[in-house]
Amino acid sequence: MENLAALDQKHFIHPTSSIQEQQVSGPKAIFSRGEGIYLFDRDGNKYIDAMSSLWNVNIGHGRGEIAAVAKEQMEKLAYSSAFATFSHEPAIRLAAKLASLAPGDLNAVFFTSGGSESNDTAIKLIRHYWKLQGKAKKKKIITLKRAYHGVAAASTSATGIPEFWEMAGHLTTGNIHVANPYMSTATQAITNLQETIETEGAENIAAFMIEPVQGSGGVLIPPDDYLRDVRRVCKDNDILFVADEVITGFGRTGKMFGVQNWGIQPDVMTFAKGVTSGYLPLGGVMVSDKIHEIFKEKSTGTLFHGFTYSGHPTATAIALKNIEIIEREHLIQHAQKMGELLLKGLQTIRGKLAIVGDVRGIGLLAALELVADKAANKRFDPEKRLRLR
Incomplete structure (x- = not known):
C-alpha cells in the first residue's frame, strides 16, 4: 500500500498550515469518507466535524441528492463559459433564487469560485461604481481589526x-483597519470609525466592509446596535456598506444571512x-x-473582470439543490434551535472547567x-502549543 502520509509530506503544500509541523508529524488525519456530521479517516477513526469543516458544509456530508444533481448536470453540460454574455440555465436560476432570498434590493449577482475571489471582486466593482460617477478618488476600503x-x-x-500580511506583505493599497467593538466598546468603535472618515476624507472612501460576525478573528458577535450605527455612518458619508457573508450566509447564524439578525440592508x-x-x-x-x-x-x-469558473454550470446546479435542501428541511430554524442548546452546553462546560473563559454563539456559530x-x-x-495527539 502506498504511504500516503509520506507522499503528503513530499508533494502537498497545505493551505493555512505549518509546513514544518507537517514535515515532522505528517498530516493530522487522512479522511476517506463523510456522513452527516461525521468524518472517517483511513484508520477507521470517526470524528464529529464540529466546525462543518471550514464553516461551509451546512447540509452535512454524503448527501446523495447533491451527487445525483452533479451527475445529471455533468452529463448535460458540465462546463460552459459565461464570458461575452454566453449563459446557461443553472446560473440564471441560481441568480434569481439568490435575489429572492437576499435582504432588500440585492438583485444582481456576479459569480466567483470562492470567498477570497468574492471580496476581491466586490472591491473592484465598488471602485468601478464610483469611477463611473466621476468619483475615482473614492478607492479606500475600511475594515475592522481582526x-x-x-x-x-x-x-x-x-x-x-x-499574520496574513506578514507572509508576503500588503498586495494592494488603500486599506484602513479601524477598531472593532469587541476590543473596546461599540461606542468607542463608532467614534474611531467617524474620526477615521474625517481624517481620511469621505470623498476618498469607497466602502466599509464587515463580517456580520467575525469568524476567523474569534467568532466575535457585535453588540446589538453596532451594525445599525455603522450603517447610519456609512449612509451619512456616502460610503457603501458591504456585508461579507462568506461564513455567516445560508443559515449558519439562524437566519438565511447574518445581517438579518440586525435588520441591516x-x-x-x-x-x-x-x-x-x-x-x-x-x-459571488x-x-x-x-x-x-x-x-x-x-x-x-x-x-x-471575470473568472474562468464564474457561474460554473455544475456548481450552480449544486447550489440550487443545496438551497432547496436547506429550505425543505428547515435547516435555518434548526440552526437557531440547536444553537441555543449548543450555547447552553458551552456555558455548562465553562462552569465546570477552569481553563474555559468566555463562551459565545449565534446559531451554529460558536466559540469558547x-x-x-x-x-x-x-x-x-x-508559543507553547497544546498537542492533542
Whole structure:
C-alpha cells in the first residue's frame, strides 16, 4: 500500500498550515469518507466535524441528492463559459433564487469560485461604481481589526489579522483597519470609525466592509446596535456598506444571512461556502438595484473582470439543490434551535472547567476561549502549543 502520509509530506503544500509541523508529524488525519456530521479517516477513526469543516458544509456530508444533481448536470453540460454574455440555465436560476432570498434590493449577482475571489471582486466593482460617477478618488476600503476577508490580493490587504500580511506583505493599497467593538466598546468603535472618515476624507472612501460576525478573528458577535450605527455612518458619508457573508450566509447564524439578525440592508453582499455546502467551489457578489442601475447606464463596453469558473454550470446546479435542501428541511430554524442548546452546553462546560473563559454563539456559530487564568482572563502562551495527539 502506498504511504500516503509520506507522499503528503513530499508533494502537498497545505493551505493555512505549518509546513514544518507537517514535515515532522505528517498530516493530522487522512479522511476517506463523510456522513452527516461525521468524518472517517483511513484508520477507521470517526470524528464529529464540529466546525462543518471550514464553516461551509451546512447540509452535512454524503448527501446523495447533491451527487445525483452533479451527475445529471455533468452529463448535460458540465462546463460552459459565461464570458461575452454566453449563459446557461443553472446560473440564471441560481441568480434569481439568490435575489429572492437576499435582504432588500440585492438583485444582481456576479459569480466567483470562492470567498477570497468574492471580496476581491466586490472591491473592484465598488471602485468601478464610483469611477463611473466621476468619483475615482473614492478607492479606500475600511475594515475592522481582526477581520478576515480572504487571501487573494485585495482581500488579504482588507483582512485585519497581521499574520496574513506578514507572509508576503500588503498586495494592494488603500486599506484602513479601524477598531472593532469587541476590543473596546461599540461606542468607542463608532467614534474611531467617524474620526477615521474625517481624517481620511469621505470623498476618498469607497466602502466599509464587515463580517456580520467575525469568524476567523474569534467568532466575535457585535453588540446589538453596532451594525445599525455603522450603517447610519456609512449612509451619512456616502460610503457603501458591504456585508461579507462568506461564513455567516445560508443559515449558519439562524437566519438565511447574518445581517438579518440586525435588520441591516447592505449595498453589497459577498457569499461563498454555504451556498454549495462545499460540494463544489462557488461564491459571488450581490449588488443593490442602485449600483446595478449605474452599471447598466454607464458601464459601456466590456466589463474587464471575470473568472474562468464564474457561474460554473455544475456548481450552480449544486447550489440550487443545496438551497432547496436547506429550505425543505428547515435547516435555518434548526440552526437557531440547536444553537441555543449548543450555547447552553458551552456555558455548562465553562462552569465546570477552569481553563474555559468566555463562551459565545449565534446559531451554529460558536466559540469558547481557553485561558490559563479564568479570573484574570489570561491566555496561554501561544508559543507553547497544546498537542492533542
